[in-house]
Amino acid sequence: MSLRTAVLRLLPAALLLLSACSESNTKTETATSAKEETMATTADAIDSSKSALPATAKTAAATPRPNRLTAPDTTYAQDVALFLGGQQPSQHSNLTQLAATPAWQAFAQDQDKSWDKYRATHTTRMTQWAATELDSVHANSSTIFYPFSGPDFLNVFTMFPTSQTYVLMGLEPVGSVPARASLANPKLFPAVKASLWSVLNFSFFRTNDMAVDLKSVELDGALPLMMLFAARTGNQITAIRPVQLDAAGQLQDAPKDTTQAPDPKSVPGVEMKLRGPDGQSKTVYYFSADLSDWKLNARKAPLEFVRHLGPLTTYVKSATYLMHKSYFNQVRRTVLRRSRYILQDDSGIAMKYFQKGAWQFNYYGTYRRPINLFAKQYQPELTTAYRDTLRKPKALPFGTGYNWRQTDSNLLLARRLVPLAD
Template sequence: MPFSLHQWLLPLAVLVICGCSENKSAPVTQPAAPAVTQPDTVAVVAPPAPQDTADVQDVAAFLAGLPVKQASELRPLTSSPAWTKFAADAEQNWSKYHSTRTTKIEDWARQELDSVRQNSPVVFYPFSGPDFLNATTMFPGSSTYVLVGLEPVGSVPGRASLVNPKLFHAVKTSLWSVLSFSFFSTNSMAVDLKSMELDGALPLILLFAARTQHQVTDVRYVQLSLKGELQPVDSLANSPKLIPGVEVKLRAAAGQEKSVYYFSADLNDWKLGQSKAAILNYVRTLGPLTTYVKSATYLMHKPYFSQVRNLILEQSRFVLQDDSGIAMKYFNPSDWRFIHYGTYRKPIPMFAKHYQADLTAAYQDSVHRARPLPFGTGYNWRVNDSNLMLATRQNKPVL
């Protein structure tokens, strides 16, 4: 996995983890995959075929380069030279990732997010793609995670995909930018998550679950009705107005039961109007939220992402985000208390028009000084260049 890169130009080569990109192209150079710009629209995809591997946990471990059970039908595949090399490379890359990012995030979050974590049963992560990795690292004690992106839901890879020699390259390419810079490359998502080997977000969610010491106990394909009701995938006729999703049940190393939901949905106002805001109606049923946003292409700065922005501002107890999330101008200062972390100068050149003068003023406040951020995150991914903001609601959320 390459780590040698051009200084500040690199963010131009990697785009976002978010599930909603603007419907226009931008100059991108990325050695790992051809440039592809994702639209704001979501294609209607037929429900995934039933998986042909019995134990989903073994599939997750296999994708992660980790040992499978002795009795697993996948056990013979792990003796192949291709998988052995893949597993060795994965172990090296993940060891580096944990030492440079995970440990620092966990130490920081224990100190700065302790009370937030204790009051965050539900984490809402819009524009996330399959990034369960960062969500569970920041909020390991939460019981429900709701991820939303444009990437298709996908399926549990069957044996035909697991024995395909292209699988390991697809996994490595998809993980390259998130392990290097904390966010996915749009190019990799557009290409690799529509392939036969990785047909959507689910395979990477399973991989991240295994690599964060979770046991996968169940996978259930779901969809949202127009009223936002969670339904089994075969309970309603296939319709372009339905929101496809998946429910992944996990058990943490300490025994805690968790649910991860991923929905393939476009969050711009026009698309939400077509689906009668089904995804937002569902999120409203979850009670008070902790919302996490990063590398979100500054979409909620725009007037046509007002519905999801308003939902977050109304229903969240806490919002943890970088500057690509909700613009400061939308937070009512009387409703929110802010703590700023790291450094804010300006967005990378691709997003220069989203510079916030009021955020610069907040970071220059000599009374409420910004606190240290010992790890990189978001588009300005280098340590000492990144920023996070924790917004805490001063009154009860609107439910």
Template sequence: MSLLRRRWLLPVALLTFVACSERKSTPTEPASPPAQAPDSATAAQPKPAPPAPADTSDVQDVAAYLAGLPVKQASALRPLSARPEWQRFAADADESWTNYHSTRTEKIEAWARQELDSVRRTSPVVFYPFSGPDLLNAVTVFPQSDAYVLIGLEPVGTVPGQASLESPKLYNAVKTSLWSVLNFSFFRTNSMAVDLKSLELDGSLPLILLFAARTNHQVTDVKYVRLSPEGQLIPADSADAKSKLVPGVEVDMRNADGHEQKVYYFSADLSDWKLGQTKASILQYARSLGPLTTYVKSATYLMHKSYFSQVRNLILERSRYVLQDDSGIAMKYFKPSDWQFIHYGTYRRPIPMFAKHYQPALTAAYQDSVNKARPLPFGTGYNWRVNDSNLMLAKRLTGPSS
């Protein structure tokens, strides 16, 4: 067995254990949203104190260092990158990412060029709810968009400082956090709740920076922001401490072609009851962005549930395109008169822990002999194996509502 497989892959037995551990922590869906105890996947996270202003003068070097890539010759991190432990971490990371790009990135890029060419040319804003810090898949599928709006329960975090970068625990923390997304294409919510609350990785931002570096982006600036109750983006230090404001971060970056792009990450619970507490400011903000291209995968079937109606309705009202796996919006919510569908891959049943979200209507769509499903040459979502995965592209037939 290769070094890469020993370090980054687990046998099927361990994967089964992972699924079991998730199942144990997933409660039975209530008939109506509970007043005080929402679904565990959306349990309210402790609110950290507003972060200090970011020192972004060398943020690209921090991103590169976290990614196991070379830093500038004059960088203050140069001595750290000369340490044997970082050298081993970087070599291991290179091997892992080389494997990832050959088995996933190249296949996704080839598929997207063929199947999403017109979609990508008309997708200035990619809206990715329930994403966590997964910038990786967003920029791989939609590489030329102007803005990516990511939303997850994980705290925003900060640009790692000297103490975090010098910590001997950093390298293992990075490996642990990346394990599931590099092997199975998704983050595990319950694991991330633990992984991103350490000294070394205190939230989503460090992984977003890492993904930017590993997708050949140059990070140029980081700004901590918040959303006002009206859905306006404001600097974090102008926030009213008494208001229930949604914390976020803006990452400015430049891709390999020189295209300036922005990544926004917001730490927000998208359940209806929690949106009521924040005046749905995250949805008001999304409405201000113009027509959206929505991307959803590995979303724990939350928008199948009655108490995620507000975010579901926003997507259906404001999206020009929706690209999702079966864990996104259930087929029954799409009006056939408003949407055209293209199905990719294979749909059988959700994995056992989500069995109750099986969709007979989706099975029927995949069995349509006239509009046959198209091939999907890579794995994605909870059914992560190549021949078990599915994606659906929904194209709006009429303009998004205002």
């Protein structure tokens, strides 16, 4: 019996073995007076429930990688995105020789099958649902904020295909456009396939495994997968620019001299410009940032940037229930103060934090209780709402979040009824 078959038969217990959110296994420091839990330590706790990784994988993950984040040739970046996604690069690309190998041809066929299945079970249903249920949201959502996202451009674009700006934040390092030598590594294709497996089957990333898989072939952060998702959703990359946020949250070019120590209050990031399937221009930002209160007290730039974006629509999925907790107060408060709409599964903002009378709620799918790993985050308020016989929840025709089966998934759309806070 194959490993995947065994895993699927053992679900939902296997969910305890999957790294559930899109944050990396980065360790955070602890305060000298008291140990604070952060995004990173929460991710560590999830990953610790998994079985041990093979020694060879651990060794590969520990190998240092060079910093190659420089502004790439745009044509090359688009070809890399196509190549990583199993799509034919352009005719004159220097990757055409690699794409002619039997290994890539087999990889491309396998990717086509996986993406065809994903479109049938997720993309088509999500697009149809969003066009109906989020039509007014789309009309008023030029900017989407997706905290705790990791590289998940796939889901946010599918939900909000008409938006102009997407701001993603997670613990994964920013990464760089892979060099040709990395793309020629024979281990690349199984690593990419393994990294995509859980998001295409369960809608969320395995954090620890994804980091090991990608680092083993020198894909050094979120950017390569963001590029892959952009290509597979019909977007064309027109520019990639390394950026950073200064201490005040202002966007800047990243310093070219990587030998100098970075400003400890700056936040590394990347700007990816796209031409959408409809021909419209889009901008995607990813920032590598810990959004716990403890880290934000020392480095406020991430939320300062968000506060100056104007009215937001916030999307939250598979976020390990971090905003349920008291030490993620700052990011939760920013979302509640600056968002016109919030679309989330039950791992987003707990119902008790929404001001009564300030929001209108639409419930979709089914809510019973979180998976065992997050059992303490059960919300009786949601059970009551989902059992309301006068305002019955609407159907959700696709699976999402930790309760990934369609029959077990839920989404909540919150619409602001009062003016935005200053």
